[in-house]
Amino acid sequence: MTTKHPAHLSADDWDELHFPRPEENDFDRVVERALSRRGFLSGLVAFGSGAAVMGSGLMTSSSAQAMGAGRFPFAPIAAQTDGTVHVPEGYRWKLLGGWGDALFSDAAGYDVTDGGPLDGSDRIFGENTDGMESFAFEGHQLIAVNHEYVNLDINLPAAQEGKPASADDVRKLQNLQGVTVFEIAQGEDGFEVVVDSPFNRRIDHNTPMKIVGPAAGHDLMKTEADPTGTESLGTFNNCGSGKTPWGTYLTCEENFNGYFGSTDEAASYDDKVKAGYDRYGVPVEGWGYDYHKWDARFDTSKTPNEPHRAGWVVEIDPTNPESTPVKHTGLGRIKHENAEVVLNPEGKVVVYMGDDERGEYLYRFVSTGTYFPGASTEGLLDDGTLFAAKFNDDGTGEWLALTPETTGMEPAEIAIFTRMAASAVGATTMDRPEWVASSPVTAEAYCALTNNKNRGKKPNAGGDDTAANGPNPRDANNFGQIVRWRPHGEDAAADGFDWDLYVMAGNPDTQEGAYKGSENVTSGNLFNSPDGMAIDSAGLVWIQTDGDDSNEGEFAGMGNNQMLVGDPVTGEIARFLTGPKGSEVTGLCWSIDRRTMFVGIQHPGSGWPDGGTPRSAIIQVRREDDAPVG
Numbered sequence: 001m002t003t004k005h006p007a008h009l010s011a012d013d014w015d016e017l018h019f020p021r022p023e024e025n026d027f028d029r030v031v032e033r034a035l036s037r038r039g040f041l042s043g044l045v046a047f048g049s050g051a052a053v054m055g056s057g058l059m060t061s062s063s064a065q066a067m068g069a070g071r072f073p074f075a076p077i078a079a080q081t082d083g084t085v086h087v088p089e090g091y092r093w094k095l096l097g098g099w100g101d102a103l104f105s106d107a108a109g110y111d112v113t114d115g116g117p118l119d120g121s122d123r124i125f126g127e128n129t130d131g132m133e134s135f136a137f138e139g140h141q142l143i144a145v146n147h148e149y150v151n152l153d154i155n156l157p158a159a160q161e162g163k164p165a166s167a168d169d170v171r172k173l174q175n176l177q178g179v180t181v182f183e184i185a186q187g188e189d190g191f192e193v194v195v196d197s198p199f200n201r202r203i204d205h206n207t208p209m210k211i212v213g214p215a216a217g218h219d220l221m222k223t224e225a226d227p228t229g230t231e232s233l234g235t236f237n238n239c240g241s242g243k244t245p246w247g248t249y250l251t252c253e254e255n256f257n258g259y260f261g262s263t264d265e266a267a268s269y270d271d272k273v274k275a276g277y278d279r280y281g282v283p284v285e286g287w288g289y290d291y292h293k294w295d296a297r298f299d300t301s302k303t304p305n306e307p308h309r310a311g312w313v314v315e316i317d318p319t320n321p322e323s324t325p326v327k328h329t330g331l332g333r334i335k336h337e338n339a340e341v342v343l344n345p346e347g348k349v350v351v352y353m354g355d356d357e358r359g360e361y362l363y364r365f366v367s368t369g370t371y372f373p374g375a376s377t378e379g380l381l382d383d384g385t386l387f388a389a390k391f392n393d394d395g396t397g398e399w400l401a402l403t404p405e406t407t408g409m410e411p412a413e414i415a416i417f418t419r420m421a422a423s424a425v426g427a428t429t430m431d432r433p434e435w436v437a438s439s440p441v442t443a444e445a446y447c448a449l450t451n452n453k454n455r456g457k458k459p460n461a462g463g464d465d466t467a468a469n470g471p472n473p474r475d476a477n478n479f480g481q482i483v484r485w486r487p488h489g490e491d492a493a494a495d496g497f498d499w500d501l502y503v504m505a506g507n508p509d510t511q512e513g514a515y516k517g518s519e520n521v522t523s524g525n526l527f528n529s530p531d532g533m534a535i536d537s538a539g540l541v542w543i544q545t546d547g548d549d550s551n552e553g554e555f556a557g558m559g560n561n562q563m564l565v566g567d568p569v570t571g572e573i574a575r576f577l578t579g580p581k582g583s584e585v586t587g588l589c590w591s592i593d594r595r596t597m598f599v600g601i602q603h604p605g606s607g608w609p610d611g612g613t614p615r616s617a618i619i620q621v622r623r624e625d626d627a628p629v630g
């Protein structure tokens, strides 16, 4: 069989020609792979399918429902379809702050007619809150939070219908994204933002950054404005987050490609540059931000290497507003979701990272050096090895090193074109890896695989096969699942691991076979598209969703996006919070005393509790008896 890809066939057509797939899913195969393997928990059957195997380790739907709240200290709430937030009885929530709030008393706040003036737009809380982490520093409580993207129509004058019309428009959009660092303090009724705190800081699309690690200074990183390839401007599409053991914030650049475009459709590029654009989806037209029309840095016909300076994990010291954020190229260039940092028993720094695109990969970085409190941390996020995950159908897996020997690529190119390196070693194509969360009480880690309509239908952008596989067992997967793994020897730096599926979302009320979901999905906790995740001090898994909230068809009964909590031992999952219609629930951290949890509500749509324009915001949730909430 020829493996040459004829020009007249699309990648889909070519794949279908050579690898025709049955019209129907092979139910037995799917269920066997997904549900009937033995899990790693005490030899229990981790998942039993009602149709195939009755699990002894996890509850059946009916027993889970009968148990109600189970080990959770609250009664799970029902799905909701309204425009506000719901939490269980015994808990209360209120706003902490949101898009447009002034961080400094001299900045003009949000303006509903045009999003406010350019002047001061880098001194207000940005739009579309996403990943966040909390920090304690010399008696102060700080939060660093991402602002993933902007809604063009509500940040520009209404008459422009979402189209930037000047360099000033573009500059305002650039100012409203990136990261906010701010201080919080207890007020009379919960936490408040400390306006004018010396810690308050905005980092945006023009903030100076330092580039370090294997790609720093490489020719592909150089531009006319920065012939050293070590200094760039801005951090982009800041999605998920991470926190280092030394108290810094990690912000993760996800869909950076959408900010670039070309004013010259006929521009030609070096082969490597062009191959990178194709794999990462750097477009000619842009995604509507139109930066390239007003700011040559984003015009690939003028600055072809600028896209290589985005797509990284960026470290920010939240305690020092004067510090320069650092782009760590050792952690690879992908559409980074989050960066979950753990230490192995020796003190090596291990970073788990998902690349959120259909059919892309799950990654791990292991440092060469070790962390010792108080010692220099230089190189701990750059000097080391990147790996991509390979999952075997028998419940084992291994981390495949991305090195010059395994990939045929030099170290700087492994960093810049990490996706190609992972393709070269034959890692497992995943259903859009979103957040990874690791447990503070066991060596387990979890990754939310949010959904993948292309699974079994279409290869990824690199042409890699995406037939259903162990942790991604369902074709046309609209529901998503969470895979978890336990490193061999409880050592996160070990190359081997055991894995199982913690949950497969689905709809037991309307679907058949594997699309019903795993046994711990019941009529009482329906959800789709797990995305944000964090594991609390007790080891409970908090799951946030970013899915279809139509509440119709296969999604009937799921309601608005929500936050659930899972027990890793019993598998039980309970709905804790529902967001307003149209919103995504994303971002979770706790106050120092863990009596308050902070939850991000991104892009609420149809309503907002204060009656005003729905605004992306952080809310705070407490128990009425003030007991800890995680």
Ligand code: FEO
Binding pocket: 148, 239, 240, 254, 337, 356, 434
């Ligand atoms: Fe920005 Fe993959 O979520």
Ligand code: CA
Binding pocket: 239, 240, 337, 434, 531, 532, 546, 586
């Ligand atoms: Ca996300």
Ligand code: CA
Binding pocket: 434, 450, 531, 546
């Ligand atoms: Ca998502």
Ligand code: CA
Binding pocket: 148, 546, 584, 602
């Ligand atoms: Ca989002």
